[in-house]
Amino acid sequence: MSLSPVAHKVIGVAAIWNDRQQILIDKRRQHGLHGGFWEFPGGKIEPGETIEACIEREIMEELGIVVEVGDRLITIDHDYTKFTVRLYVHHCRHISGEPQTIECDEIRWVTLDEIDQFTFPKANAQIIAALRKS
Numbered sequence: 001m002s003l004s005p006v007a008h009k010v011i012g013v014a015a016i017w018n019d020r021q022q023i024l025i026d027k028r029r030q031h032g033l034h035g036g037f038w039e040f041p042g043g044k045i046e047p048g049e050t051i052e053a054c055i056e057r058e059i060m061e062e063l064g065i066v067v068e069v070g071d072r073l074i075t076i077d078h079d080y081t082k083f084t085v086r087l088y089v090h091h092c093r094h095i096s097g098e099p100q101t102i103e104c105d106e107i108r109w110v111t112l113d114e115i116d117q118f119t120f121p122k123a124n125a126q127i128i129a130a131l132r133k134s
Contacts, residue, residue: 014090040124073090073091
């Protein structure tokens with residue numbers, strides 16, 4: 001018996017900092033996977049797209065803001081039941097625009113001290129731990 005191949009998603013994720021040392025998080029819409037959880041914004045890398053280009057595009061599409069993508073913070077592989085994801089997380093700097101809730105329910109700028117008050121999907125614990133170290 002052969003197991004069906006597991007779908008693999010590659011995702012660019014942004015840890016967006018403002019000049020007050022706050023990070024942008026957004027609350028996922030209620031329906032779908034991890035509905036109502038908070039997350040670091042990002043999305044699937046398109047064929048032929050660099051991680052940096054993906055993050056810039058996704059952040060513009062989801063939040064309507066311009067970011068400058070900086071150094072890689074962490075790469076995370078996470079297994080779900082039906083698929084695996086690889087998250088490429090980059091430090092980003094907020095350049096311009098006021099964040100909009102285009103594809104999410106809510107947006108917050110938070111400090112690392114405040115971040116524990118929000119519920120994130122499991123894979124995000126490693127991102128938060130890496131942010132605290134960096």
